[in-house]
Amino acid sequence: MRFVLLCLSLTLFASPSWSQEEIGLAAPDDVARSGLLKHILPRFSLKTGIRVVADDAGAMVLAGGPPGQPVFQRGGDIYHLRIQDDPRQARFQDWLLSDVGKRTVESFAPAEGDPFSASFETVAAPESDAIEGDAVLGEKLSLTHCGRCHVIGPQNRMNGLGSTPSFAVLRAMPDWSNRFQAFFALNPHPSFTQIEGITAPFDPERPPPIHPLRLTQDELEAILAYVSVIRAADLGAPLKLQ
Structure with a gap:
């Protein structure tokens, strides 16, 4: 019995802590309502072990315009991701811009409205x-x-x-x-x-x-x-x- 408890305690101690790896993402209402975040965030977490949760006061901000890194488009709106100096946030941004991340975004089929596209061109102001x-x-x-x-x-x-x-x-x-x-x-x-x-x-x-x-x-x-x-x-x- 002691051996079982010891193994269990060691397993729990060695398991990654989600709370330590959790980061928040604030997103516009139209993106949140579309269901896109529920589609892409668990897939990123499974790939990296970093849990991203929707949070209105999140450290990362997804907005419908600059500044930030353009990550995907819906209709005529190009959404930009703003991150802080945090390697976990940088990894999420890199994943969104990768081929896997782009395919994940484009594989989502919203129940209403236009689909999301990860292929677009941005025209920067002079x-x-x-x-x-x-x-x-x-x-x-x-x-x-x-x-x-x-x-x-x-x-x-x-x-x-x-x-x-x-x-x-x-x-x-x-x-x-x-x-x-x-x-x-x-x-x-x-x-x-x-x-x-x-x-x-x-x-x-x-x-x-x-x-x-x-x-x-x-x-x-x-x-x-x-x-x-x-x-x-x-x-x-x-x-x-x-």
């Missing part, structure tokens, strides 16, 4: 258009503040107002940089927007019509950095009036 700043923070700020009216990306595709252009449409305009740098001075933004150290306080007799949008100059730079790296919408050829 380097001269890139703006220095924290683009990851800029995406979060854009979703929190600008996402109340604008479609920022696949993350809030159904939440924007129909009367306001999406970020992708604005990014396609030749003067997109000027528009975003001075957005707080362009109607209707002055009535509810304040940039610390730039705009004047609200008039007490004319309070904001909606919950005010308050940003620091660093936060504004972060939003500009994010917009500078997103993919512009294809607006087609300019209209010609007869």
Whole structure:
């Protein structure tokens, strides 16, 4: 009996600990609802012994646009993976980009919507258009503040107002940089927007019509950095009036 217990304890001691190898992955709702993660994550875990779990606050972030490493596409959206300096996360990214990982993604057949593809081409914005700043923070700020009216990306595709252009449409305009740098001075933004150290306080007799949008100059730079790296919408050829 003692021998059996000893063997069992040694086996448990030698077995890998899933909790030590577990890493979280935050993904957009549309990807999570599709069932793709339930299809690919167990297969990666079986291959490597590293358990990846869906987690809204995960160390790895899958997003519907830059920055990050493009990993797969669905419809017109190319999803990017952002990882930290962690060999386990790097291994997951490498697996997604490998032939095995790509075949695993493309073998998944969603019950609804377009299939996922691991074969695509990305068109990067010209380097001269890139703006220095924290683009990851800029995406979060854009979703929190600008996402109340604008479609920022696949993350809030159904939440924007129909009367306001999406970020992708604005990014396609030749003067997109000027528009975003001075957005707080362009109607209707002055009535509810304040940039610390730039705009004047609200008039007490004319309070904001909606919950005010308050940003620091660093936060504004972060939003500009994010917009500078997103993919512009294809607006087609300019209209010609007869």
